[in-house]
Amino acid sequence: MAKKMQTVFFCQECGYESSKWLGQCPACKQWNTLVEETIKPTTAGLGATSQASLRKDKHVEAMKLNTVKAGNEKRHSTGFAEMDRVLGGGMVDGSLVLVGGDPGIGKSTLLLQVCKSFAEEKRKVLYVSGEESGEQIKMRADRLGQFADELLLLCETDLDVIRGVVEKVKPDVLVIDSIQTMYTDTASASPGSVSQVREVTAQLLQVAKGWNIATFIVGHVTKEGTVAGPRVLEHMVDTVLYFEGDRFASYRILRGVKNRFGSTNEIGVFEMREEGLVEVSNPSEFMLEGKSVDASGSVVACSMEGTRPILTEIQALVSPTNFGFPKRQAMGIDYNRVNLLMAVLEKKCNLHVGDCDAYVNLAGGMKIGEPAMDLGIVVAIVSSFRNVPVDSKLAVFGEVGLSGEVRSVSMAAARVKEAAKLGFSKVMVPATNLKSIQNEAGDHKVELIGVRSLKDVLDVL
Secondary structure, three states: OOOOOEEEEEEOOOOOEEOOOOOEOOOOOOEOOEEEEEEOOOOOOHHHHHHHHHHHOOOOOOOOHHHOOOOOOOEEOOOOHHHHHHHOOOEEOOOEEEEEEOOOOOHHHHHHHHHHHHHHOOOOEEEEEOOOOHHHHHHHHHHHOOOOOOEEEEEOOEHHHHHHHHHHHOOOEEEEEOHHHOEOOOOOOOOOOHHHHHHHHHHHHHHHHHOOOEEEEEEOEOOOOOEOOOOHHHHHOOEEEEEEOOOOOOEEEEEEEEEOOOOOOOEEEEEEEOOEEEEOOOHHHHHOOOOOOOOOOEEEEEEEEOOEEEEEEEEEEEEEOOOOOOOEEEEOOOHHHHHHHHHHHHHHOOOOOOOEEEEEEEOOOOOOOOHHHHHHHHHHHHHHHHOOOOOOOEEEOOEEOOOOEEEOOOOHHHHHHHHHHOOOOEEEEEHHHHHHHHHHOOOOOOEEEEEOEHHHHHHHO
């Protein structure tokens, strides 16, 4: 007797599975995100068959860890030094890379330019599009230049058909745009559902590892900015990249949040032009363009993105409130962190900012959550509150504690070198970092101002 089809409910935000519908997801606490899906009975699936065959294979043996050779992965340049930096040195054969970003941010343009670079190196590339027709992709490609014949295009959403083409073509690089449009008959749900995305990604993982094909997957994002679909999607892939930035601004930031072949939290900066994306080799100089010279509430702070120091401008506007409850707003910086630092200024420095409206902005539209930006936020708020400009040749960094102390941060010497390279003559640093900076930075020709507490900061300003 045939088994009945089973109905379950999946959360579209996090992938939580429930046997009944719920108004609020117990995992991610989002409302009205559970959708009904029908799944096939698990009798003899592909996974069970493959596991059984492994158990019966007598040639499968465990190996000693000391006999495994590591560090032999072969890397290939993507044509962008910024993207190679985020990937940890280049694209690795057989790796599975997930690229997420807002609609219209430039994900398809970036990958098409990467495919162009691979094709020029005589590496066979298969670009699979499930969202656009061949004519639409050709229109975008004409703006990017001439493409080599090694780039093949396939407009298809059936994964079984795609696997057949991959087996026939045997490409070196495979691009799937996007994962939410693909479907397979092994899952009975509609394309883009939780079960379909999970099953399609699992099969693409087998393709990438089994045939040693470097695979890029484009993923949509939710309103919170995370990749849409089940959370297991990010666990299955080797690398997760987020393409960030304002669609109405010219710059784009490629951020690595997971990388099995390199360091995480690295970023690459690009500029969107008519001819496509162009990498920005000096992000600090790019972020500081147009900075006002003698304006209060403006200061340059240095943050670390992976192993790269980046100088950004922090702007603050503090004014007495016209209502009983002061308004606070933060752009690019944690809102709660701004409230915390203003409370420290009120308590430890006797600055009456509690009854003032405060607006803090990270110029350029970047989003940074590093604690080393605390000192920059404090200096900008104090400068705006007292309406006194900060020296335009001064850069700051440091973490601020609840008792008003300025704590040390990592990689302080690299931050000072970046400030010196861009022409800053003074750097305000935590006093506990002075010794390490002098030992590592060498002859940096920058005046170091060591501060131990916020009272020292106010005295300097």
